[in-house]
Amino acid sequence: MVEQGPEDDPTVLHVPVMAGAVAERLAPALDRPDAVYVDGTLGMAGHACLILDRCPQAVLVGIDQDAEALDVAGRRLARFGSRVRLVQARFDDLGRILDDAGVTHLDAMLLDLGLSSLQIDRAARGFAYRVDAPLDMRMDTRGTLTAADVLNTYPPAELVRILREYGEERQAQRIVRAIVAERGHAPFTTSARLVQTIISALPAAVRGRQSGHPARRVFQALRIEVNGELDALAGVLPVMLERMNQHARAAVLAYHSLEDRIVKRAFAEAASDLAPAGLPVVPEHLLARFTLLTRGAQRPTAEEIAKNPRAASARLRVIERVRPSTGEAR
Template sequence: MVPTDDARATHVPVLAERIVEVLAPALAAPGSTYVDGTLGLGGHAALILDACPQARLVGIDRDPAALAVAGERLARFGDRVALFRAVYSELPDVLARAGRRPVQAVLLDLGLSSLQIDRRDRGFAYSVDAPLDMRMDPDSPLTAATIVNTWAAADLARILRVHGEERFAERIADRIVAARADAPFTSSARLVQVIADAIPAAARNTGGHPAKRTFQALRIVVNAELEALAAVLPAALDALAPSGRMAVLAYHSGEDRMVKRAFAAASTDRVPAGVPDVPAAYRAQYTLLTRGAERPGPAEIQANPRAASARLRVIARNPQEVPR
């Protein structure tokens, strides 16, 4: 089902001007390639293609509904656009199929697209009653319903604690297991109520909606998001041409830690600290272009509250390095 115009209207690319600013210098040459590994509704991609008329896009998304919307939005760019249904961890295979390696710029805008949040039948939102699905790829076998109805309490607590940073993970997991003994969970409203009842009353009105962290954890596990991110970071860095640039927008501390560590390792010489003359073979191949993580300003957050948790990190491949 193709999303409505309302879904398109709610799509506001996060840190849009900054993304164009940091990636455009790498896309000035004719035939340069921009990879959008999380294409979504194509907002960032359209801005990049407008700003960089010499660039071509390789767009990747696992969600066929998002690809349909993005295809319409980007149709005006004609053969400058090639779209692929895949998980971004499949980047090497996609680039081989596209014949576009090495690449000059990569963007990963992690988390959910506006389409996934706003389509009630997808089950991502805790504010409306919907099926417990949460799959970005509707053909994937694992759903949120499977997790809450079949996983042991200890496993539920672990993912809520690790991926949701939920203080009351054990209480929530125990309540879920007790409730499903009466009847399996089929939609989000009952799960939200069980979660809220498990959280002490004094804590329910702090830190946002009481189900926010649980739903985040379920979504991350259903879509194997951290496993995919761990696979794509080295692959994307390796695919960059000399002077190529990579930007990542993360919305969850676990994602951002992975990006920070991968970028730090890539931009550090492979010798003990203090060595005065580092041999060329051991010098860092990449340079950080952001100091720490950049955040949206108050004006952007006010206009687009979904941007509030965004963290941007950017890295460049050094000019003298050639990808393997």
């Protein structure tokens, strides 16, 4: 959830990625008394404030695993009073969270899978590769595994797997060899040494062909491993879809191909008939329960990217439930 503005001032208007598109897609599902909007990645509440203003009958269940973000969000959302319930948790705990809130079904949900400015711009969090900082990368600081732990304790083969799978890093073998050699001298503790190790491991020809910072893919891979991001995403999607009311809508903002592929496949499967292919007439109970509201992924406008370069890689997918489950009341 990439938002603009000084992260330490909750009175500043933070501009969330594709705010207009998200609100436009979700608002029709929230036009009724006590409609339930779930923001699974609340961040500094940029999307949530916009949607609660636009949908005055809606109530919010706001979820974030980052205590610092929840503190800022709570202050920004205070004006909505009892319409807001905030929970510190990972979004893949959605079922329990809704049960605890006494909510059986939801009417709209957003997952914005990017990092917030709070995480990117505060050096102590260790997410950024352009400043020297402790190698932490925990979204929930109650967790025990840090990026330093991964770098210093994982076997070389596991590090290669993580860099290849989560970072799509083609030079994983070279980089891991350099990391293992360096950690043999002293454990990794800060990001600057890791960045220098990565750069030194890459031949000049490879560095010249790369787009973006040479450490970008490695930092992405470490962050995903530390926070279990792909497992959390794969875990929340079926629960989210099952808990959606008829005519409910769900939107997901992804920022790299790994998470976008998970969302694309889950949404495509949900929007497909359950009958065997080629059946001339599909029985009603086997018709798809969902329909895709975005064909492919919707991208930010050039104007938005110019104002907020961090939004450039955003991909928005939206799905609507059009039929109840078999046996569910219409």
